Amino acid sequence: MGTEKASVNGNQKLHAFFQGAVVPMDEAKVSVMTHALHYGTAVFEGIRGNWNEEQGKMFIFRMREHYERLLRGCKILLLDIPYTADQLCDVTVDLVERNGHQSDIYIRPLVYKSAEVVANLKLQELASDFTLITVPFGNYLGTDILRCCTSSWRRVDDNMIPTQIKSAGIYVNSLLAKTEATLAGFDEAIILNQDGHVSEGSGENVFMVSGGKLHTPRIEDNVLPGITRETIMQLAQAEMGLEVVERSIDRSELYLADEVFLTGTAAHLTPVVELDCRPIANGEAGPVATELQKLYFDIVVGRNPKYLHWCTTVVPRMVPA
Secondary structure (H helix, E strand, O other): OOOOOOOOOOOOOOOEEEOEEEEHHHHHOOOOOOHHHHHHEEEEEEEEEEEEEEOOEEEEEEEHHHHHHHHHHHHHHOOOOOOHHHHHHOOOOOOOHHEEEOOOOEEEEEEEEOOEEEOOHHHHOOEEEEEEEEEEEEOOOOOEEEEEEEEEEEEOOOOOOOOOOOOOOOHHHHHHHHHHHHHHOOOOOEEEOOEEEEEOOOEHHHHEEEEEEEEOHHHHEEEEEEOHHHHHHHHHHHHHOOEEEEEEEOOOHHHHHOEEEEEOOOEEEOOOOOOOOEOOOOOOHHHHHHHHHHHHHHHHHHHHHHHHHHEEEEOOOOOOO
């Protein structure tokens, strides 16, 4: 689950689902007039497909929950597409089978305002479309432990742009924070909300171990309700007997925590060992993060029968290039 080599079977060409059909990836293109390109009028999801080499199978983690969140985003942005969550899952399984990946993959569904028009800010007048791609994907953060900084950029508020969905436009906020952090030599940013409380990483949820409990910012602190976040909360309670507390967290509490870690579909679970040049505890990955990480990784590659219902199993098929 680290920096494994990303590959596809032989010279098999990747395909995309585009405008209602499966087409070669290089044919899935939009016009420079596309509304979403100019205004960020799109919602998306990131879904992990985790390759189990021993079984020769791909395990897609909590796919339906991702599509349910995608459709909630569509409702808010008036993106009208003729697919249910079940139909989107079927389209995804077919594309993953067809693309024949034999490594971890990132599955990117995107719903966007496809109208080729500018200078129109009325969502109700604009046509929408759905597209889907799958790409090889290794270690998103590029490291197994994180040195973070507190960003000077604040997390947008829900009454500015809805924060409980993955809308394309809102990610400018994340890009600015991530870029600031990496240019300063850090791996990731911790973003505060407008009240100065801890909100998120640039693309991850934040957890803190303190006083024998697992703490995480509440949704009302403009936090994305992450699928991985909810998974880790369940595992911490059910498998480790930890009390999970959702509450507002001050920046300084992270400095004094026993452990801090980030979670997300792309990031999995990654410990934070330093924040603002201050070590977290002894500056190493802590026992809670380590145990939860192992539990999580076993589940997402289909090794834990108790949680196999969270995974959709796919066997890649060879399709002539």
